[in-house]
Amino acid sequence: MRVYQILIFLLILSSCSGRKYNFSVEGTASGLENSMIYLYHRSLSGTMPVDSATISDKGTFTLKGFTVQPDFYILFVRKDQYINLIIHPRDKIHVATTAENFNRDYFIEGSKDSRSILKLVTRQNQTLDRIAELSIEYENSINRTDLPKIKARLDSIYDIVVGEHKKFSIGFIHEHNESLVSLMALYQQLGLKSPVFDYKKDFRYFEQVDSALCIHYPASEAVKDLNIKVTQIREMLKVEIGTYAPRLTLPDINGKPVALSGLKGKPVLVNFWASWSEASIEENKALSKIYEKFHAKGFEVLQISLDRSRESWLQAVQQEQSGWIHVSDLAYWDSPVVRLYRIESLPSNYLVDSKGIIIARDISAGELEQKLTELLY
Numbered sequence: 001m002r003v004y005q006i007l008i009f010l011l012i013l014s015s016c017s018g019r020k021y022n023f024s025v026e027g028t029a030s031g032l033e034n035s036m037i038y039l040y041h042r043s044l045s046g047t048m049p050v051d052s053a054t055i056s057d058k059g060t061f062t063l064k065g066f067t068v069q070p071d072f073y074i075l076f077v078r079k080d081q082y083i084n085l086i087i088h089p090r091d092k093i094h095v096a097t098t099a100e101n102f103n104r105d106y107f108i109e110g111s112k113d114s115r116s117i118l119k120l121v122t123r124q125n126q127t128l129d130r131i132a133e134l135s136i137e138y139e140n141s142i143n144r145t146d147l148p149k150i151k152a153r154l155d156s157i158y159d160i161v162v163g164e165h166k167k168f169s170i171g172f173i174h175e176h177n178e179s180l181v182s183l184m185a186l187y188q189q190l191g192l193k194s195p196v197f198d199y200k201k202d203f204r205y206f207e208q209v210d211s212a213l214c215i216h217y218p219a220s221e222a223v224k225d226l227n228i229k230v231t232q233i234r235e236m237l238k239v240e241i242g243t244y245a246p247r248l249t250l251p252d253i254n255g256k257p258v259a260l261s262g263l264k265g266k267p268v269l270v271n272f273w274a275s276w277s278e279a280s281i282e283e284n285k286a287l288s289k290i291y292e293k294f295h296a297k298g299f300e301v302l303q304i305s306l307d308r309s310r311e312s313w314l315q316a317v318q319q320e321q322s323g324w325i326h327v328s329d330l331a332y333w334d335s336p337v338v339r340l341y342r343i344e345s346l347p348s349n350y351l352v353d354s355k356g357i358i359i360a361r362d363i364s365a366g367e368l369e370q371k372l373t374e375l376l377y
Contacts, residue, residue: 020066021064021065021066022065022066022067022089022090023064023065023066023067023087023088023089023090023091023092023093024062024063024064024065024091024092024093025039025062025063025064025065025073025075025085025087025093025095026060026061026062026063026092026093026094026095027060027061027093027094027095027096027097028058028059028060028061028095028096028097029055029059029061029077029095029097029098029099029102030059030097030098030099031059031098031099031100032055032059032077032098032099032102033055033056033057033058033059034054034055034056034057035054035055035077036052036053036054036055036077037052037053037054037055037061037063037075037076037077038051038052038075038076038077039051039052039063039065039073039074039075040073040074040076041065041067041071041072041073042071042072042073042074043071043072043221043222044221044222044225047074050063050065050073051063051064051065055077063075065087067087067088067089068089069088069089069217069219069220070086070087070088070089070113070180070217070220071086071087071180071220072084072085072086072180072222073085073086073087075095076102076103077099077102078102081102081103082103083095083097083102083103083106083108084114084117084121084184085111085114085117086111086113086114086117086179086180086181087111087114088111088113091110091111092110093108093109093110093111093114094108094109094110095107095108096108103121104121104122104125106118112179113179113180113181116176116179116181117181117184119172120169120172120181120184120185120188123165123168123172124165124188124190127161127162127164127165127190128190128191130161131158131161131162131190131191134154134157134158134161137150137154138150138151138154162190162196165190165196166196166197169185169188169196169197170205172185173185173186173205173208173209177208177209177212178212178213178216180213180217180220180222180223182209182212182213183209183213183222183223183226186205186206186209186226199229199233200233200237200240203233203234203237206226206229206230206233207230207234209226210223210226210227210230213226214227235339235342236342238340239340239341239342239350239358239361240358241358241359241360241361242357242358242359243357243358244356244357244358245260245270245350245352245356245357245358246340246341247259247260247261248260248270248304248337248340248341250304250327250328250329250337251327251328251329252325252326252327253313253314253317253326258302258325258327260302260352260356261356263300263302263325264354264355264356265298265354266298266299266300266354267298267299267300267351267352267353267354267371267372267375267376268299268300268301268302268351268352269287269299269300269301269302269349269350269351269352269363269368270302270304270341270349270350270351270352271287271301271302271303271304271347271348271349272303272304272306272337272341272343272346272347272348272349273303273304273305273306273346273347274305274306274307274346275305275307275309275312275313275315275316276307276312277346277347279346279347280346280347281316281320283347283365284320284322286365287301287322287365287368288320288322289365290365290368290369290372291322291323291324293369294369294372294376295323295324297372297376297377298354298376299372299376300324300325301322301324301325302324302325302327303322303324303325303326303327304327304328304335304337305326305327305328305330306328306331306332306333306335306338306343306346307328307330307332308330308331308332309330310330313326313328313330348361348362349361349362349363351363351368351371353375354375359371
């Protein structure tokens with residue numbers, strides 16, 4: 001019995017001290033013999049080491065790790081040259097690369113997602129190389145007298161190159177709709193501040209990737225982050241220029257509900273302010289002159305106060321003696337309209353046309369007068 005207990009103890013001790021693995025990354029790295037190679041986990045908060053090894057005299061290496069779900073990793077010798085991987089539990093990945101083209105010309109098997117990354121990265125590098133060629137040609141032509149003509153030609157070629165890459169990326173997302181690699185395609189950059197997909201113009205692709213990945217990878221940190229962004233963008237797009245102004249109904253100074261939809265048929269400035277905001281009070285002076293000039297032509301102001309005190313609000317309204325419509329739920333920054341119209345500071349405004357469509361945001365007095373002249377004269 002004593003011997004049995006000792007054996008059980010040793011077994012438990014062994015299992016506790018041993019590392020747990022459920023995937024491996026092995027391969028060859030020619031020209032990098034005796035160098036250290038690293039496998040890092042990639043997350044929103046940064047990269048964390050998973051395993052490292054010395055590449056053998058024969059150029060071989062083996063790395064191991066554990067993951068509970070598909071996730072992003074990078075393999076590198078130098079941090080500025082890395083191979084992107086998506087690793088699933090039980091993956092046995094083989095990589096063959098070289099010192100000369102470590103992260104550009106490599107072979108990979110044992111991971112369908114990682115092979116897809118290679119396809120995406122290869123195309124992206126080809127596009128970046130073409131853009132670099134155009135940039136060099138432009139720099140070499142700076143002193144030429146026909147530079148404007150050269151620039152116009154290069155800009156046209158650039159638009160074609162970028163357009164073709166975007167077309168490829170859209171097809172890639174459709175093809176890999178249920179894979180995490182679609183996230184990488186969605187977030188591509190073709191240079192500093194040059195995303196392939198614009199979150200406003202291309203929102204449908206953000207929604208597409210989000211809806212597909214939320215079903216298949218609901219616990220993924222990257223997928224959760226995308227879902228938050230999509231939700232925020234969707235809310236933001238509700239008050240973009242060119243969209244119908246969100247519906248709102250608030251009580252006026254007499255407690256009577258006033259709906260924005262009831263003002264349809266005339267241009268309306270939906271103006272957010274508060275009695276405690278000095279900038280709002282100052283803006284009201286300029287707004288009063290414009291209101292007097294254009295009100296008879298059909299212009300209206302729906303001014304929404306973010307006051308908390310009814311007394312302060314009514315006192316400010318009385319002092320202003322403006323003839324436009326005043327409404328407030330006296331909920332301060334907790335008012336639902338703050339989130340609905342994405343108000344972050346005061347004063348803030350939206351100009352809505354006679355059809356209820358937002359045509360301008362945070363418009364100045366001068367710009368407002370010009371817009372109203374165009375609309376009403």
